Amino acid sequence: MRMLLMGPPGAGKGTQAERITGYCKIPHIATGDIFREAIRGGTELGRRAKSYLDAGELVPDAITIEIVKERLRETDCMPGFLLDGFPRTVPQAEALDQLLIDLAMRLDLVLNIKIAPAILVERLTGRRICRQCGTSYHLVFNPPKQKGICDRCGGELYQRSDDTPETVGDRLRVYANKTAPLLEFYRQRGLLQEVDGEPGIDAVWEVIRGMLRSLDR
Numbered sequence: 468m469r470m471l472l473m474g475p476p477g478a479g480k481g482t483q484a485e486r487i488t489g490y491c492k493i494p495h496i497a498t499g500d501i502f503r504e505a506i507r508g509g510t511e512l513g514r515r516a517k518s519y520l521d522a523g524e525l526v527p528d529a530i531t532i533e534i535v536k537e538r539l540r541e542t543d544c545m546p547g548f549l550l551d552g553f554p555r556t557v558p559q560a561e562a563l564d565q566l567l568i569d570l571a572m573r574l575d576l577v578l579n580i581k582i583a584p585a586i587l588v589e590r591l592t593g594r595r596i597c598r599q600c601g602t603s604y605h606l607v608f609n610p611p612k613q614k615g616i617c618d619r620c621g622g623e624l625y626q627r628s629d630d631t632p633e634t635v636g637d638r639l640r641v642y643a644n645k646t647a648p649l650l651e652f653y654r655q656r657g658l659l660q661e662v663d664g665e666p667g668i669d670a671v672w673e674v675i676r677g678m679l680r681s682l683d684r
């Protein structure tokens with residue numbers, strides 16, 4: 468399975484990606500996670516990416532495309548992969564097309580998680596993430612058993628620096644201007660399927676699992 472997971476910030480991409488990649492046994496490649504990891508590690512990439520993430524802006528295409536090119540050439544991506552948060556611009560989508568031609572690969576599915584903007588602000592500002600294992604929680608919709616502590620590994624939960632109400636507004640504007648137009652790009656190729664992201668996490672997953680099962684047949 469070679470798939471793209473799309474949707475606005477907070478739609479539930481990371482949450483569902485964990486289930487999809489477990490079910491399909493494919494690597495989860497999330498450009499946002501790669502940037503945050505680089506920032507934490509104090510690498511050159513992290514230094515270049517930080518100001519963009521803090522402002523809710525996109526990291527320049529040239530940097531982002533190079534990262535994905537390298538990652539998709541790794542051997543664990545040969546049987547399949549899930550790209551989460553890439554592509555986000557027309558030049559990124561065009562670069563992905565060319566890369567897949569070079570690698571003699573084809574996409575099987577572009578899945579868009581649809582959701583009303585009003586819900587996203589609450590989802591993002593209430594999100595908390597484990598510093599150790601990266602598991603994502605929500606203060607209301609998916610709370611940890613013990614406040615501030617990860618159920619899975621006991622790590623400390625923190626709030627992403629771009630999950631403040633001001634930056635969330637900027638991220639939603641960037642999504643509407645630069646990324647949403649890509650849906651039409653994939654619709655025209657017959658690759659786009661959509662799922663309603665507003666029901667609960669398990670309900671959304673059930674619909675996605677049904678889609679994956681029918682593609683398997």
Ligand code: AP5
Binds near residue numbers: 590
């Ligand atoms: P990135 O990390 O990709 O963030 P994003 O697209 O803004 O998406 P999020 O991770 O915020 O949301 P999500 O859809 O994964 O939601 P989640 O599942 O966590 O990008 C961050 C930044 O990196 C960008 O702003 C940019 O600077 C840079 N970047 C990344 N990729 C780039 C690219 N290709 N080009 C250039 N720059 C790039 O869910 C959110 C919350 O809701 C959680 O708390 C969760 O528990 C809860 N939740 C999830 N589903 C449900 C549900 N069904 N019901 C109730 N609650 C739910």
